[in-house]
Amino acid sequence: MVKIVEKRQLTPITKLYRVYAPLIAKAARAGQFVIVRVREGGERIPLTITDYDRDSGLLTIVVQEVGATTRRLGELQQGEEILDMVGPLGEAPDIPSGGHIVGVGGGYGSAALLCLMRELKDRGENTTIIMGAREKDLLILSDELNEICDHVEICTDDGSAGFKGFVTERLQQMIDGGPPGPPDYVIAIGPMAMMRAVEKTTRAAGIANAASLDPLMIDGTGMCGGCRVTVGGETRFACVDGPFFDAHEVDFDEAVSRSKMYVKQEQKAAACQRSAAGAA
């Protein structure tokens, strides 16, 4: 059981939790993730570590409600407990020093970039984050990221804040020499479609690009093989070999297809959850 010390509503469907998980907070490194289970009979789902504080033993996670389990998690309040949490899982990414490092975060992906960008900043890197959302109200943690990164580039689909357009369009402007300058290394975290689009952009420009993959997984220790992704023609497990991979080597078509494996069942589970809520 892991106690929720603080809950913040970032957007109508995105919540930030600070939980007391001293062992995980002590061992965590930027870019790693945890697996949580919310109730008996519930799924195990991976969540990226947004931040950690070794002294207080607090771990920050951000949850976007997309399925039955994340919705259930979103209902938990400050003072309540998360049934199971295990981690830190996966490997921290190995990001080369020097040059202009650009993080591209879509939706909840911006949260996943938070402690990674701070670690890079502490290392003395020149950092920029491009964060995208549909509209202004869906942008998350922009104040926190503003403190950490040298440049914060905001993109919204409707132009309600920052640049009007997709993160990839803003990225292309930078590659073409627009401020704050062309990237030497790009880290993409967000929805699979966004990471794929970022990869296309960086590939055309010949820029190194890491992507953090979050396929379906159960144990997170390499035991089930459900999170397998094809990288450079080889089968790799995102849980133990990842979550970061060279985006140019990732078979995104396959990864997207595998991420949709249980769409039907997820709809059924969601309907079941709604009718249960209705009954209550």
Add this chain to the structure above:
Amino acid sequence: MPVKRADKTPMPVREANLRAHDFEEVNEGYCFAHAMFEAERCLRCQDPVCIDGCPVRVPIADFMHAVAAGDMPKAAELLRTANPLAAICGRVCPQEAQCEANCHMTKRFGPVAIGHLERYVSDWEMEQPINDEVAKPWRDEKIAIVGSGPSGLVCAGELARMGYTVTVFEALHAPGGVLRYGIPEFRLPNSILDWEIQSLERLGVEFVNNVIIGKTLKLEQLFGEMGYKAIFIGTGAGLPKFMGIPGESLNGVYSANEFLTRINLMQAFDFPRSETPLSVGKRVAVIGSGNTAMDAVRSALRLGAEHAMVVYRRSENEMTARIEEYEHAIEEGVEFHWLTNPIEVLGEDGWVTGLKCLRMELGEPDESGRARPVPIEGSEFIFPVDNVVLSIGTRPNPLLHKATPELKTHSWGGLLVDERQVETTVHRVYAGGDAVTGAATVILAAGAGKRAAEAIHADLSVDREKSATN
């Protein structure tokens, strides 16, 4: 007919056409009369060679005498002293290749049903009133067990009985290792495993779930700030092998580990009440012929597959599953395709549609001593299938030794141990079970856990004396 000339008393089982649709236990267990009769079949050999077939050397002859005399407390005591996981081993041990293979009755009338009696006596034990008192450790030393599979459970139990403070760390949210995530309820009900774990808790063993040694905590933290004096690694062989054939990443292809974990640990059979989904179609092909393959194919049948098939490149003779599982699978309607080698998984729109195979014939023996399957030219054909489950073996998980470079392994991943077969290349870190041997049986892991407990006790006793004289 005299008892000594009677055939082996068959295990009562549930009707095949009923049990093939649920996850309730297949075997019903002997009743008292069965047990008395069967124990009476024992020839009381002067030299009971059955014991030599048992990896943990259960005193089978004495045990038989106790059962035949109706002295169940004594029988249970004899059993549990030698085999702390008797209720489990009575259900999952390959007795036909161990104790029962050596029985002098085997040739003419069939062996004495040692396994069935082991189960009978353990089941009797489980029905007895329990003393709720939790034992207090009386020694100062704390010992950490990494992994709560069979070797870890046995090692923990033995050390707790010797008075040590024992903590078992488990990576998943429930203890039991492969007994929990791998073996289905119809063969080993979770209630049996829970009972074994509760018995260990009463011995004073503490279970800590959701902690991955090598990730959450490092070995040096266990020794340092946490003050453990010895560590036992029983992390098993949980890393699934894939075949490396095209199409393995199509939707609908599972490793047997994933397939069984979704069902056993995550209870996907109860979807959507339990929220972990599983996609089982009408035609399911399981590749492999071990116990795990049987567990997977029989689970597929129970989840609605109309054609649940085993596809294996060798023949029936080379099959590695327990004979009982094979027989039960046939009774339940599992289809077996021997001498059939899958070469490609075919798909459409990202989903499995078929399995392309080659017919094989047996040639000269290979390095394993078994006849080598050789492809028959031009025999390629396609099975239309909705799912493919790969059950072609597992390797030890590299997670812990990746985080602990001093922990040396064989090239295939098994942990290196000393001449006593217990201590690793790190001082006071011991290992046993599949993490050392590669995938093997519950009873061999149990034996290794017991051996390690004895070595830990001996080594810590030496350490204790040394520090007393210094």
